[in-house]
Amino acid sequence: MNAQSKIASPPRKKLVVIGNGMAGCRAVEEILEREAERFDIVIFGAEPRVNYNRIMLSPVLAGEKTFDEIVINPAQWYDEHDITLVSGDPVRTIDRERNAVIAASGRTEQYDKLLIATGSDPFIIPVDGHDLTGVVTFRDLDDVDRMLTAAEKGGDAVVIGGGLLGLEAAHGLTLRGMNVTVIHLMPTLMERQLDEAAGYLLRQELENRGQTILTSANTKAILGVDGRVVAVELEDGSRIKADIVVMAVGIRPATALAKSAGLDCERGILVNDHMVTSDPDILAVGECVQHRGLCYGLVAPLWEMCRSLADHVTDQPSGYQGSVTSTKLKVSGIDLFSAGDFSGGEDCEDIVMRDAARGVYKRVVLKDDRIIGAVLYGDTADGNWYFDLLRNEQNVSDIREALIFGQAFASGGALADPNFAVAALSDDAEICGCNGVSKGKVVQCISGGAHSVDAVRSQCKASASCGSCTGLVESLLAISLGDEVESGPKTMCSCTSFTHDDVRRLIIEKELKLIPEVMQELHWTTPDGCSSCRPALNYYLLCAWPAEYKDDEKSRFVNERLHANIQKDGTYSVVPRMWGGLTNPRELRAIADVVEKYDAPMVKVTGGQRLDIFGIKKEDLPAVWGDLNAAGMVSGHAYGKALRTVKTCVGTEWCRFGTQDSTGFGVKLEQATWGSYMPHKFKMAVSGCPRNCAEATIKDFGVVCVDSGYELHIGGNGGIKVRATDLLCKVETEDEAMQICLGFVQLYREDAHYLERTAPWLERKGLDWIKAQLFDDPERIGRLAARFRTSQKYWQVDPWERRADGHQRKLHSHLATIRPELEDA
Amino acid sequence: MPASDKPVWLDIGPITQIEPGMAATLPVEGGEEIAVFHTMGGNFYALINKCPHKQGPLSQGIVHGDSVSCPLHNWRISLKNGKALGDDEGCTPTIPLKIDAGRIYLLREAILPGKSSPFSASLAA
Ligand code: SRM
Ligand SMILES: Cc1cc2nc3c(=O)[nH]c(=O)nc-3n(C[C@H](O)[C@H](O)[C@H](O)COP(=O)(O)OP(=O)(O)OC[C@H]3O[C@@H](n4cnc5c(N)ncnc54)[C@H](O)[C@@H]3O)c2cc1C
Ligand code: SF4
Numbered sequence: 001m002n003a004q005s006k007i008a009s010p011p012r013k014k015l016v017v018i019g020n021g022m023a024g025c026r027a028v029e030e031i032l033e034r035e036a037e038r039f040d041i042v043i044f045g046a047e048p049r050v051n052y053n054r055i056m057l058s059p060v061l062a063g064e065k066t067f068d069e070i071v072i073n074p075a076q077w078y079d080e081h082d083i084t085l086v087s088g089d090p091v092r093t094i095d096r097e098r099n100a101v102i103a104a105s106g107r108t109e110q111y112d113k114l115l116i117a118t119g120s121d122p123f124i125i126p127v128d129g130h131d132l133t134g135v136v137t138f139r140d141l142d143d144v145d146r147m148l149t150a151a152e153k154g155g156d157a158v159v160i161g162g163g164l165l166g167l168e169a170a171h172g173l174t175l176r177g178m179n180v181t182v183i184h185l186m187p188t189l190m191e192r193q194l195d196e197a198a199g200y201l202l203r204q205e206l207e208n209r210g211q212t213i214l215t216s217a218n219t220k221a222i223l224g225v226d227g228r229v230v231a232v233e234l235e236d237g238s239r240i241k242a243d244i245v246v247m248a249v250g251i252r253p254a255t256a257l258a259k260s261a262g263l264d265c266e267r268g269i270l271v272n273d274h275m276v277t278s279d280p281d282i283l284a285v286g287e288c289v290q291h292r293g294l295c296y297g298l299v300a301p302l303w304e305m306c307r308s309l310a311d312h313v314t315d316q317p318s319g320y321q322g323s324v325t326s327t328k329l330k331v332s333g334i335d336l337f338s339a340g341d342f343s344g345g346e347d348c349e350d351i352v353m354r355d356a357a358r359g360v361y362k363r364v365v366l367k368d369d370r371i372i373g374a375v376l377y378g379d380t381a382d383g384n385w386y387f388d389l390l391r392n393e394q395n396v397s398d399i400r401e402a403l404i405f406g407q408a409f410a411s412g413g414a415l416a417d418p419n420f421a422v423a424a425l426s427d428d429a430e431i432c433g434c435n436g437v438s439k440g441k442v443v444q445c446i447s448g449g450a451h452s453v454d455a456v457r458s459q460c461k462a463s464a465s466c467g468s469c470t471g472l473v474e475s476l477l478a479i480s481l482g483d484e485v486e487s488g489p490k491t492m493c494s495c496t497s498f499t500h501d502d503v504r505r506l507i508i509e510k511e512l513k514l515i516p517e518v519m520q521e522l523h524w525t526t527p528d529g530c531s532s533c534r535p536a537l538n539y540y541l542l543c544a545w546p547a548e549y550k551d552d553e554k555s556r557f558v559n560e561r562l563h564a565n566i567q568k569d570g571t572y573s574v575v576p577r578m579w580g581g582l583t584n585p586r587e588l589r590a591i592a593d594v595v596e597k598y599d600a601p602m603v604k605v606t607g608g609q610r611l612d613i614f615g616i617k618k619e620d621l622p623a624v625w626g627d628l629n630a631a632g633m634v635s636g637h638a639y640g641k642a643l644r645t646v647k648t649c650v651g652t653e654w655c656r657f658g659t660q661d662s663t664g665f666g667v668k669l670e671q672a673t674w675g676s677y678m679p680h681k682f683k684m685a686v687s688g689c690p691r692n693c694a695e696a697t698i699k700d701f702g703v704v705c706v707d708s709g710y711e712l713h714i715g716g717n718g719g720i721k722v723r724a725t726d727l728l729c730k731v732e733t734e735d736e737a738m739q740i741c742l743g744f745v746q747l748y749r750e751d752a753h754y755l756e757r758t759a760p761w762l763e764r765k766g767l768d769w770i771k772a773q774l775f776d777d778p779e780r781i782g783r784l785a786a787r788f789r790t791s792q793k794y795w796q797v798d799p800w801e802r803r804a805d806g807h808q809r810k811l812h813s814h815l816a817t818i819r820p821e822l823e824d825a
Numbered sequence: 826m827p828a829s830d831k832p833v834w835l836d837i838g839p840i841t842q843i844e845p846g847m848a849a850t851l852p853v854e855g856g857e858e859i860a861v862f863h864t865m866g867g868n869f870y871a872l873i874n875k876c877p878h879k880q881g882p883l884s885q886g887i888v889h890g891d892s893v894s895c896p897l898h899n900w901r902i903s904l905k906n907g908k909a910l911g912d913d914e915g916c917t918p919t920i921p922l923k924i925d926a927g928r929i930y931l932l933r934e935a936i937l938p939g940k941s942s943p944f945s946a947s948l949a950a
C-alpha cells in the first residue's frame with residue numbers, strides 16, 4: 001500500500017492543497033501536528049479570504065455572529081507555519097505528467113503530494129430564470145453578503161428547498177426582517193433527516209414564526225423584470241412574490257478539476273481508506289470525495305477523514321472506515337436531532353414518546369437490541385447519548401424499558417425499571433399535568449376500586465385529557481395491583497392507548513385537523529400508524545372538519561383510492577349510480593359502449609339494483625369514467641365506506657298496492673345523500689307498501705310506505721349476520737322523512753366507530769339512546785341535518801369526474817415499462 | 826474490477842415521482858410486474874407486485890412503517906425482505922434497489938433473469 005513512501009532524512013517535500021476550506025485546512029493541521037517539518041505547504045483557495053468555519057455562516061446570516069468570530073485560521077497561522085496561501089486564485093489545471101498545478105492567474109506550483117479539497121458546488125435547478133440577478137445559493141461568505149444586501153431593503157424572500165440549508169437560510173432572512181416563503185418539493189420538511197411526525201412539528205413551529213411553508217410544491221420558473229427576479233412560479237400556476245430567491249436544493253461534490261485531470265470519479269472523487277485517489281501522488285478529502293460508495297455533506301466525517309489522511313502521509317496508516325452521521329438544525333429555539341437509520345421496519349422496534357404539552361417527540365429505533373436510529377424533537381438533551389450508543393453498537397436490552405426517558409433515567413441501574421422509578425416518586429408528585437392529579441390521588445383512586453386505566457380516567461381524570469401520562473398511570477396500576485390490572489375497553493389499534501370514542505372526542509375538543517397532528521397530540525406509539533388506524537383517522541377528520549379537511553389518499557383502502565372495486569385478478573369493477581334503481585336508454589347505451597370499447601368480460605345486475613362492469617384495468621379507469629360521465633352517470637360508490645344504493649320498488653306509479661311514490665322518494669334520498677363518507681357502507685331502501693319488495697327492513701335506513709305516511713326503520717343488515725330493522729318512528733310527509741333520514745345519517749357518522757355498521761352500532765348504543773338523541777330535544781335533529789348538508793357541500797362531488805380530468809393520473813399509470821432491447825436494435 | 830462483472834443498474838427516474846406512503850408499478854415484458862414503494866419514513870423498496878397469498882397487487886395496499894397491507898385479504902408483507910408478517914407464511918421476491926443523486930435504480934439482473942441482452946426502461950407516456 002505504502003510502497004511510495006521512502007524515508008531517509010528526507011529533504012522537505014512539497015504539499016500543494018487545492019481548497020482553503022474546512023477539510024483542506026484541517027488536513028494540514030493534522031499533518032503539522034504529526035510532523036511539522038515534513039512538507040513545504042502551498043494552499044490555493046478560490047475564495048479571497050482565510051479559512052473559516054462554513055457551518056457558522058448560518059449564525060452570521062442570522063446576525064448572531066460576525067465573520068471575525070468564525071475564522072478558524074487567521075493570516076498569522078499561515079505565517080507561523082510557513083504556509084503559502086494563494087487566495088482568490090482558483091486552480092484551473094492539474095498537470096499530472098509534470099506534477100504541477102496551474103491557477104487562473106497562471107501561477108504554477110510543482111508538487112510531490114497534491115491534496116484536492118474542493119468541497120461541493122450548490123446544485124442549481126435549471127428552471128427558466130435561474131440566472132436572474134437576485135437568485136443566490138448558500139455556500140460561502142459572498143452568498144451571505146448578497147442575502148444581507150437584499151435583506152436591507154426588506155421585502156419578500158423565497159427559499160427553494162426545505163432541507164437543513166434552506167431552513168437555516170429562511171430563519172436568517174426572517175430574523176433580518178424579510179417575509180419568507182419556503183418551497184419544498186417533498187411533503188415533509190427535511191425528509192432525509194426527519195420522519196413525518198417530527199417534520200410536522202417543525203413545520204408548525206416555523207409557521208408560528210411567520211414563515212410560509214409550501215410542501216409538495218414544484219418550482220416551474222423564476223420570473224424576472226429587467227433581468228431581476230420578481231417572483232417564483234409553481235407547477236400549479238401560483239406565483240409568489242420574491243425580491244430574492246435562495247436556491248438550497250442540494251450539493252454536488254466538486255469533481256470537475258479532478259475529472260479533467262483523469263482521476264477516477266463517480267459522484268465524487270474515488271478514494272481508498274487512506275484518502276488516496278487513483279493517482280498515488282494525489283490525495284483528496286472532504287465533501288468532494290466518494291469513499292466506499294458514500295459522499296458526505298457534514299463536517300464530522302471530514303474530521304475522521306483528515307485524521308486517516310495525516311496518519312497515512314506520515315507513514316502510520318490507520319485507515320478511514322466511513323462514518324455514521326447525525327444532524328442538528330441550527331435555528332435558535334428549535335431543538336431537533338436525528339441520527340442513523342430511523343426509517344424503521346419489520347425487524348426493527350420503535351420506541352416512541354410524545355409529550356404534546358411540551359411539544360416533544362422522541363423516537364428511538366432498535367434492531368437486535370441495538371440503537372440504529374433516533375429522531376428527537378423538542379428535547380434533544382439525550383441526542384449525543386443515543387448517538388454514542390448507536391455508534392458503539394451497544395447492546396441496550398438492559399436499559400430497554402427506560403431508554404426513551406433518557407440517560408439520567410436509564411443509566412440508574414435499578415432505576416431502569418420504570419415502575420421502580422414511578423414507585424420512588426413522592427405522593428404529591430404530579431402525574432397528570434392537564435388535570436393536576438397527584439400520585440397520591442391516583443393511588444387512592446386505584447385502591448378505591450379503579451382497576452383499569454379507563455376507570456382511573458373516569459374517576460380522577462388522570463390521563464383523561466392529553467393522555468401523555470397514560471404510561472405513568474399504567475405503572476401505578478401495576479405497582480398497586482400486580483396482575484390484577486384490568487384491561488379497559490379496546491383501544492383503536494395497537495398504535496394508541498385511546499379508544500375510538502376517545503379519539504373522536506379529542507379530535508373535536510383539541511381541534512386536531514391532520515393525521516400527524518392527532519398522532520402527536522394523542523401519543524401514538526408508532527411513527528406513522530398502521531392500516532387500521534390511518535383510514536379510521538382519515539374518516540374521523542373529514543367528518544369532524546368537512547370544510548377544511550383534505551382527503552389523505554395514502555390512508556385509504558385501495559377501493560376508495562381508485563374509486564372502483566379491486567377484483568381477485570387485480571382488475572377493477574365499475575358501478576355507476578342508477579338513481580333509485582332507475583335507468584334509461586342513454587345510460588344503458590353508454591354502459592354497453594364501455595363494455596365493448598374496453599373489452600369488459602362481464603356485466604352483471606347487482607343485488608343493489610344497478611349494473612356492474614367487470615374486468616377493467618386500472619389504466620383504463622379514467623377513460624371509462626369519462627365515457628360514463630359523458631352520459632350523465634356518476635360514481636356509485638360500490639367500493640366505499642359511503643352511501644351505496646337506495647333500492648326502490650315501483651310504488652304508486654305502477655303497482656296496484658302502492659301507497660306512496662316510493663320510487664320518487666328513493667331517488668330523492670339518494671340524491672341528497674350520495675357522496676357522503678360513512679363509518680361503514682350505508683344502504684337504504686324505500687318500499688311502496690308493507691309487502692316490502694325493496695327489502696327495506698334489512699337496510700341501514702329503510703322506509704316502508706303506508707296509507708297514512710312513512711314508517712322509518714333503522715339498523716337492518718342483510719350480510720353476514722342478518723338483522724331486521726327496528727322501527728324508529730312514523731311520519732306523515734316526505735319532508736319529515738327526509739329530515740329524519742339526514743339527522744340519523746349524521747348521528748351515525750358522528751358517533752359510530754370506523755367499520756361499524758348501523759346494526760352493531762345500534763345494538764351497542766341501544767334504540768332508546770338513538771331515539772333520545774334524535775327526538776328529546778326538538779331542535780337537535782335540525783342541527784344534525786344541517787351539519788350533514790354542510791358536509792355534503794364539500795364532499796358531494798363525483799370522484800370519477802376529477803380523475804377523468806387527469807387528477808391523480810399517477811395512480812392509474814405505470815412508472816415505465818421494462819422491455820428487453822431487440823438484438824438488432 | 827473488470828467492467829463486465831459490475832452490476833448494471835437501471836435508472837427508473839427521480840425519487841419525487843412516488844410520494845411517501847405510495848407505490849408505483851413497472852410492467853416487465855416477459856417478466857413479472859414490479860412494484861416500487863416509497864415509505865413515509867423515506868425508504869424505497871422494489872418487490873414483485875404479487876402477494877404470496879393469492880397474488881394480490883401489493884402496490885395497491887396501504888403502506889405503513891416498512892410494510893404493506895395487501896389490498897385483497899390484508900396480509901402484511903415486509904417491504905425489506907418480502908416476507909409475510911405475523912401468523913401468515915409466504916414470501917414475495919424483492920428486487921435490489923438503490924438511490925443515487927435523487928434517482929431510483931433497480932438491479933437489472935434481478936428483473937429479467939438469465940443471460941439476456943441489455944435492456945432499457947422506456948417511460949410510459
Ligand atoms: C356486486 C354485489 C353482488 C352482486 O353481484 O349483486 C356485491 C359485491 C360485493 N359485496 Fe356485497 N355486493 C352486492 C350487494 C350486497 C347486498 C345486497 C344489497 O345491498 O341489497 C348485501 C347484503 C345487504 C347488506 O349489506 O346488509 C351485501 C353484503 C355484503 C357484505 C356483508 C356486509 C355485512 O354487514 O355483513 C360484504 C362484506 C363487507 O362489506 O365487509 C360485502 C362485500 C362485497 C364486495 C365489495 C366484496 C369485496 O370487498 O370486494 C363485493 C364486491 C364485488 C365487486 O367488485 O363489485 N357485501 N352485498 C352487489 C353490489 C350492490 C351494489 O349495486 O352496490
Ligand atoms: C450554510 C451552511 C451551514 C452548514 N451547517 C452545517 C452543520 O450545521 N453541520 C455540519 O456538519 N455541516 C454543515 N455544513 C456543511 C459543511 O460546511 C461542509 O460539510 C464542509 O464545509 C465541507 O468541507 P470541505 O472542505 O469539503 O468543503 P468547503 O468547506 O466548501 O471547502 C472547499 C473550498 O475549496 C475551494 N475551492 C473549490 N474549488 C477550488 C479550486 N479549483 N481552486 C481553489 N479552491 C477551490 C472553495 O472555494 C472552498 O473554499 C454547512 C454548510 C453550509 C454552507
Ligand atoms: S357474496 Fe361473497 S363472493 Fe359474492 S360478491 Fe359478495 S362478497 Fe363476493
Ligand code: FES
Binds near residue numbers: 878
Ligand atoms: S392476496 Fe394478498 S392477502 Fe390474499
